[in-house]
Amino acid sequence: MHSPSFKLYLACCDNGMACPVKSKEVPSRNESFLEPGDHVNAGDVLMQIETDKVTLDVRTDVSGAVEKILVKPGDTVKVKDVVAVVVEGDADVATDAQGKPSETKASPALSKEVKSERPSKSDGAAAAPAASSSPAPPRPSRTSELAPSQVAKATEPQLPPKERERRVPMTMLRKRVATRLKDSQNTFALLTTFNEIDMTNLMELRSQYNQKFLEKHGLKMGFMFCFVKAAVSALQQQPVVNAVIDGDNIIYRDYVDISIAVGTKKGLVVPVVRNVEKMNFAEIEKTINELATKANNGTISIDEMAGGTFTISNGGVYGSLLSTPIINPPQSAILGMHAIQKRPMVVKDSIVARPMMYIALTYDHRLIDGREAVYFLGRIKEVVEDPRRLLLDV
DSSP states (O other): OOOOEEEEEOOOOGGGSOOTTOEEEOOSSSOBOOOTTOEEOTTOEEEEEEOSSOEEEEEOSSOEEEEEEOOOTTOEEETTOEEEEEEESSOOOOBOTTSOBOOOOOOGGGOEEEOOSSOOOOTTOOOOOSSOSSOOOOOOOSGGGSOHHHHHHHTOOOOOOOTTOOOOOOOHHHHHHHHHHHHHHHHSOEEEEEEEEEOHHHHHHHHHHHHHHHHHHSSOOOSHHHHHHHHHHHHHHSGGGGOEEETTEEEOOSSOOEEEOEEETTEEEOOEEOSGGGOOHHHHHHHHHHHHHHHHHTOOOSGGGSOOSEEEEEGGGGTOOOOOOOOOTTOSEEEEEOOEEEEEEEETTEEEEEEEEEEEEEEETTTSOHHHHHHHHHHHHHHHHOTHHHHHTO
16 A cells, blocks of 8 residues: 655645735745655655745645655745645655656545645635646746837846856845835835934833843843834824825724834845734733744744734844835835934933934825824824823823
8 A cells, every 4th residue: 555645735825815826936045955755754844935025934744755846946836836745654755766756656545735834715726736737828928018118128138247246036025125115116205204212211111120021021121112102102193194095095094003124134024013002012022022033033924924004114223323214015104213322412401411213204295294294203202202101191
């Protein structure tokens, strides 16, 4: 009796729904972890699939031996495509003279499709066949749709290589980030307003309670939770900043999902902290810490980055003193935090050194007027400089 053969399908989609138009790309870097003949345990990573939002691990749900890897690094595959076949059990996979696995016929009664952790919710969506009898028709060229000047630009020869230069293909994540940022500039009427915050009281608060916070909640007390809570308060006072233009309508959101920009080795990702208005300080800090860890480890899911009504970006962790952040579509504003730096300030007619931070709000001027934007930053400044306001709701 033959060992059962399991086919690993790629079935990860946004919001769990079938996404036949979205393609996934196997990174061209050396990220194919296993080869035919290797033994695997349930949960082992076979390879990584790079999407336009995140890099996903393709795992096997069974223990056994890898019979086939059906894709090569750099290949592009679609949702429900078969990427590997795993034979369950302890038996070795037979290989031919060239070291390639030979064909293994599985019993039909024991065959089973093993899908990724986020299968499609569409009841009528059928899995793609493991192999096709004829190749898929090639996609029509867009060259015929372009104007002559565009055709010339599209077929312009690449620059010849020079000494000490390397040409590396852009990852799907980098291409997606580039497209979204440029679309943001082309769509929104971007305007940035600035303010500065005296961080003295918040730093004293952290210094006073950091050890007790660590003992009770198991993580250190940062500054981000206060800025997130301040943003919630400001968004509730200026709901238009939490809204978005949709055609000829304005969509007002009565909830606050804050996206936190996280820079990783593979690019910028923006996980979302949902329903922040219902969270306390510790819950916010824990959630941000968990999402940032997943982002840096490459284990964050697409669902954890979907949505968001407002973004906070902290360039201060890299030493940035001042910047003009770009809106993350389809949102209407983004708050930029920056480095804390001691500067001479006038306090009660005396010049003293205070730890100061510049903050910036880039907003869509088509929707948000300067008055609302300035009031928004003013509320951020009030709450961060005196966190007691949150307790008293003043």
